[in-house]
Amino acid sequence: MGLHAQIPLGEPVTAQAAHVAVRGLTRIFPGANGRPPLQALGPLDLDLAPGEFFSVVGPSGCGKSTLLDILAGLSPASAGSVTFEGKPVADTVPDGVGVVFQEDSSFPWLSVFDNAAFGLRRLKTPEAQLRPRVEEALALIGLSDFASAFPAQLSGGMRQRVCIARTLVMRPRLILLDEPFGALDQQTKLLMGDELLRLWRETGATILLITHSLDEAALLSDRIGVMSARPGRFIDVIETGWARDRDSRLAADPGFGAITARIWRQLREESLKAMRAAP
Amino acid sequence: MPAAKPLKTGRIAGPLDTVVLVGASAALWALAARWVGPQVLTGPVETIGYLGGLFADPEFRASVWETTRAFSLALAIAWASGLAIGMMLGAHRLTGEVAEPILTALYSIPKITLYPVILLFFGLGMPARVAFGAIHGIVPVALFTMAAVRGVRPVYFRTARSLRLGPLATARHIILPACLPGIVSGLRIGFSLTLLGTLIGEMFASQRGLGHMVIRAMETNDVRLLIALALFLVTVATGAGALLLAVDRRVARLGAGRG
Ligand SMILES: Nc1ncnc2c1ncn2[C@@H]1O[C@H](COP(=O)(O)OP(=O)(O)OP(=O)(O)O)[C@@H](O)[C@H]1O
Ligand SMILES: [Mg+2]
Numbered sequence: 386m387g388l389h390a391q392i393p394l395g396e397p398v399t400a401q402a403a404h405v406a407v408r409g410l411t412r413i414f415p416g417a418n419g420r421p422p423l424q425a426l427g428p429l430d431l432d433l434a435p436g437e438f439f440s441v442v443g444p445s446g447c448g449k450s451t452l453l454d455i456l457a458g459l460s461p462a463s464a465g466s467v468t469f470e471g472k473p474v475a476d477t478v479p480d481g482v483g484v485v486f487q488e489d490s491s492f493p494w495l496s497v498f499d500n501a502a503f504g505l506r507r508l509k510t511p512e513a514q515l516r517p518r519v520e521e522a523l524a525l526i527g528l529s530d531f532a533s534a535f536p537a538q539l540s541g542g543m544r545q546r547v548c549i550a551r552t553l554v555m556r557p558r559l560i561l562l563d564e565p566f567g568a569l570d571q572q573t574k575l576l577m578g579d580e581l582l583r584l585w586r587e588t589g590a591t592i593l594l595i596t597h598s599l600d601e602a603a604l605l606s607d608r609i610g611v612m613s614a615r616p617g618r619f620i621d622v623i624e625t626g627w628a629r630d631r632d633s634r635l636a637a638d639p640g641f642g643a644i645t646a647r648i649w650r651q652l653r654e655e656s657l658k659a660m661r662a663a664p
Numbered sequence: 665m666p667a668a669k670p671l672k673t674g675r676i677a678g679p680l681d682t683v684v685l686v687g688a689s690a691a692l693w694a695l696a697a698r699w700v701g702p703q704v705l706t707g708p709v710e711t712i713g714y715l716g717g718l719f720a721d722p723e724f725r726a727s728v729w730e731t732t733r734a735f736s737l738a739l740a741i742a743w744a745s746g747l748a749i750g751m752m753l754g755a756h757r758l759t760g761e762v763a764e765p766i767l768t769a770l771y772s773i774p775k776i777t778l779y780p781v782i783l784l785f786f787g788l789g790m791p792a793r794v795a796f797g798a799i800h801g802i803v804p805v806a807l808f809t810m811a812a813v814r815g816v817r818p819v820y821f822r823t824a825r826s827l828r829l830g831p832l833a834t835a836r837h838i839i840l841p842a843c844l845p846g847i848v849s850g851l852r853i854g855f856s857l858t859l860l861g862t863l864i865g866e867m868f869a870s871q872r873g874l875g876h877m878v879i880r881a882m883e884t885n886d887v888r889l890l891i892a893l894a895l896f897l898v899t900v901a902t903g904a905g906a907l908l909l910a911v912d913r914r915v916a917r918l919g920a921g922r923g
Pocket of ligand 1: 450
């Protein structure tokens with residue numbers, strides 16, 4: 386099919402210009418209860434350019450969430466380094482990094498507005514400054530009409546958007562998302578993808594998205610990192626070449642099929658390996 | 665996008681249900697009283713009249729005051745120590761795992777078996793009544809609080825860290841509200857059991873209080889007084905219980921619809 390000729394591998398970004406730089410990153414979980422230690426990840430390298438939309442796909446259990454945790458500063462690396470805006474990421478989440486987890490983490494005791502305002506309230510932001518920022522974030526993810534609703538009154542997809550708003554309000558320059566739309570149906574997923582693209586364009590943030598969905602990765606990303614079975618490493622990085630101004634209608638583009646085909650060719654082998662290795 | 669769903673609450677009894685329930689109970693009561701005769705059971709009208717008169721009786725008023733004092737103290741002790749123990753056990757997993765079966769066993773033994781020990785410790789009087797009330801309430805409050813603290817979803821802790829919250833802010837703004845529904849349920853059950861314990865304590869180890877009045881009415885076969893006291897206690901306990909249940913439901917509603 387000559388896909389490799391059509392879609393060149395991305396030029397590596399130089400370390401200075403990179404927004405996020407990962408070198409030789411490895412994570413080994415110490416074996417508990419007499420089990421041997423488990424190498425979950427790496428060693429792997431990754432550079433994210435400022436404002437880039439990067440997706441990670443890989444077989445189940447290959448270490449995607451582990452990678453996200455280390456990038457966020459939520460758990461330590463066993464070897465290698467991560468820098469964000471030139472500063473090393475250690476065991477705290479750096480200012481400017483926002484995380485959206487796979488699980489719904491909206492606070493049921495707060496209204497949608499108060500959920501979104503949560504981070505700013507902790508920083509004692511004056512209400513006059515807080516209000517427009519929260520309203521802006523709610524508008525961006527289409528929840529303005531639900532500001533006074535509680536999470537229990539919302540659908541799963543809407544709750545996940547509440548979590549995105551809570552992160553967005555802090556104006557992160559790097560947004561890490563771990564399968565935020567995993568539990569949603571296909572149509573909602575596509576629409577949420579469009580919203581994600583819109584806020585990515587409007588905020589100028591760098592996005593790293595972990596996803597199970599090859600379609601989602603192919604539609605949304607500037608680049609897609611395909612990971613091997615555990616311990617996860619990048620076996621391919623695919624540059625999509627999409628224009629910045631794009632949406633889910635790209636699904637009709639012939640290039641879309643070519644990209645998903647290329648991801649799947651890489652991933653099929655690895656997924657089989659992961660399935661066989663599964664306990 | 666789907667529209668907002670209404671809150672998923674079951675039908676909650678309204679004022680009309682209460683009126684119907686009270687009316688039906690009174691009718692049954694009147695029928696039963698007519699059936700067995702006033703030597704065994706006085707009817708509702710007579711009992712209410714008699715209870716009204718009791719409020720003027722200084723002995724009854726003193727007893728109400730005694731019981732209120734003992735119960736308030738017992739409740740304060742049960743709630744405060746139950747909360748403290750539950751939080752400690754919830755936060756420290758290992759201790760909690762060791763303590764849970766012990767607490768559950770304590771919860772299920774009839775407290776009356778501890779009675780001789782308490783009498784030995786405190787003698788007859790206020791401290792024994794308070795202690796007896798409190799031991800009924802502490803364990804359920806501790807168990808509910810422990811379960812609530814343990815049940816805080818791990819993703820909330822990760823969220824706290826991702827929002828760069830310190831330990832204090834995490835406790836106050838995330839852990840506490842996340843536990844609140846479970847804690848309030850525990851406090852409510854602790855309330856009922858502490859009241860029960862206090863009254864039982866008064867029945868067996870006191871010369872004062874409503875529990876003691878009940879025992880004396882039984883000994884002297886004063887049916888009118890006995891039934892009036894029972895009506896008074898049931899009314900107060902149900903009223904307070906309903907109030908706490910309303911609070912409980914309000915708090916729980918905010919946590920509803922979670923997976
Ligand atoms: N705290 C831990 N202790 C020990 N092993 C762990 C721990 N966390 C993850 N692992 C293991 O590390 C491997 C990678 O886990 P991780 O959650 O990163 O995978 P993933 O790619 O996100 O999987 P999925 O696609 O199912 O979400 C898995 O085999 C997992 O069992
Ligand atoms: Mg994962």
